[in-house]
Each structure stands twice: as structure tokens, then as C-alpha cells.
Amino acid sequence: MGRQPCCDKVGLKKGPWTAEEDQKLISFILGNGQCCWRAVPKLAGLLRCGKSCRLRWTNYLRPDLKRGLLSDAEEKLVIDLHAQLGNRWSKIASHLPGRTDNEIKNHWNTHIKKKLKKMGIDPLTHKPLPPPPPPPPEKNEQSPPPTAGSPEARPSPPPPEEKSAPAPGFCTDEVPMMHPDEIMVPLGGDELPPPLLPAATTCAAAAAVSTPTTSYSTSASSSSCCLSREEEYSPFAFMDMDFPEIVFQMDDDARWHDDCLL
DNA sequence: AATCCTAGCAACCGCCGCAGG
DNA sequence: ACCTGCGGCGGTTGCTAGGAT
Numbered sequence: 001m002g003r004q005p006c007c008d009k010v011g012l013k014k015g016p017w018t019a020e021e022d023q024k025l026i027s028f029i030l031g032n033g034q035c036c037w038r039a040v041p042k043l044a045g046l047l048r049c050g051k052s053c054r055l056r057w058t059n060y061l062r063p064d065l066k067r068g069l070l071s072d073a074e075e076k077l078v079i080d081l082h083a084q085l086g087n088r089w090s091k092i093a094s095h096l097p098g099r100t101d102n103e104i105k106n107h108w109n110t111h112i113k114k115k116l117k118k119m120g121i122d123p124l125t126h127k128p129l130p131p132p133p134p135p136p137p138e139k140n141e142q143s144p145p146p147t148a149g150s151p152e153a154r155p156s157p158p159p160p161e162e163k164s165a166p167a168p169g170f171c172t173d174e175v176p177m178m179h180p181d182e183i184m185v186p187l188g189g190d191e192l193p194p195p196l197l198p199a200a201t202t203c204a205a206a207a208a209v210s211t212p213t214t215s216y217s218t219s220a221s222s223s224s225c226c227l228s229r230e231e232e233y234s235p236f237a238f239m240d241m242d243f244p245e246i247v248f249q250m251d252d253d254a255r256w257h258d259d260c261l262l
Numbered sequence: 263a264a265t266c267c268t269a270g271c272a273a274c275c276g277c278c279g280c281a282g283g
Numbered sequence: 284a285c286c287t288g289c290g291g292c293g294g295t296t297g298c299t300a301g302g303a304t
Contacts, residue, residue, distance in 0.1 A: 090292060110270055
């Protein structure tokens, strides 16, 4: 007999999480800690697979998550680590506090890969790309034999495409990089604390996330927290909890009011 | 203004390694 | 030593928003 699935999938919900589900999961994890993901959905009253709960928590709901674009320092670190570790996203993520493997993986696939290619660097090997883009095949029956050059056997970096100006520092293309300071704006203090939030064990509530796939209204928490835009919400804002300190993280386009503290 | 295309990201799937029995 | 179950990881998919035509 084969391996049992992580959960019997009949009757389980899939797809984007709702605000209610988020709240249930957050309440449960903060109240009970992380243990036995398989049991979490049942105990938390969720019609989800335990795996799904873990993923949602680690990738999205964890209080210590940073949101927003990777800073260029983070990006550079990701590239360096990728050169050493390859696609070991979780290992790479462990060097970037507040970032998840999924986030880094996505960022790599959507941003960094392109940038490296633009710079004439093979994102897989981190070596210069082999020179010519193949000549435009004009329906030629007998295509010229490919150069058959193995990338690693090529010691001298060929100049890539015309536009790839050698980056003086790092990443000079048109995508504006965010500075960490632009991402994290703690409230109520002049002195910026280190961008890392305390571990979730202390339950310092960090919040401010926006999700494109699920739009939430903040009405449920309007008494205590206000958001400038309706589609932004804080999962924590729904909770009837007493947090000793509130540390808000700002998404790049999220805007929190000063009086939003619970 | 409408439609199509592309990029970005959240979530799912299947496999793997490890620990406990 | 082997088997089973769980958690974790990496690859992939599918949906959505924004931009281009």
C-alpha cells in the first residue's frame, strides 16, 4: 500500500484563504504554539489540510515576516547564497530573517533571473552566459550546428548582448530597489530598531499585509484599527488579544495611521 | 473602451529525509 | 533493520492585476 496522503482530501477546502480562516489559524497558533500540523486544522476548526495550514502560516501569517520587495542588499545576498547553495531555498531563506523560502524562490524566478540574464550571467551556474544568441533562423532547413560549447568549459566571459552594461556596483537596470528603511517603518519611535522582529513566541504583533488574491475588509476591526485602504488588512487586527507591544511592518504600499494601535 | 498579454505571487503537489515504533 | 508517518522542501500551477495594443 502506498503512503497515506497527508490528509484525506475529501471535504477539504483549497484555494485562497479567507480572513476568517486566517484568524482561526492565527488564534490557534498564537494560543497553542506550533505543533503537529496534522492536528491543527481539526483543533483550529479549519477545513484545511495540515500542510496547507503550515504553508499559510510560514509563508504569510507569521508575525515576524517582512513584506515588500527585497532590498538590494538582500537580493545580493540571495544571489551569493544561491551561487553557493543552488536552489536550496529554505537554506537561503534562513540567512534572510523575515523572508520565506517561497518568497525568495518567487523573487528569484521573477526578478533576479531576469536581471542576471540581462547582466550576461547564467542564473543557474552564475557564470557568464555563452556568447551569441542563435542567429535568426530564417526557415533554414539545415540549421547550422550549434556551437556545442559547454558553458563551464569557457573560461573567458564573452560580452553579452549590447545592452548589458557592466554593472558598476550591482544591478543597474531599471527596476528600482527598495531600501529596507522604505519597507519597514516601525511606529512610535525615532530610533529604528533592527529590522528583525522578535520571535513569534513573544507574540509581538506585527502586521500589515495585503494580499492580491484575497481582498479583505477591515470593518470587523474598525473600532480599533484603521487602514487607509480597504483591501489592506491585518490578520491580527481581528484578534481580541492584548499585545504588549505592537510593531507594524509596512508593505511597500500599505499605509498605516499613527492611531492604529490596538 | 475593450481585449489581450505578461508578470507576479499565493497555494498546491509530490518527493525526500528523519524520527519513532 | 525495517516500516510508517510527519514535517519540510522544491517545483509547478493557476489566478489576479497591471500594462500594452
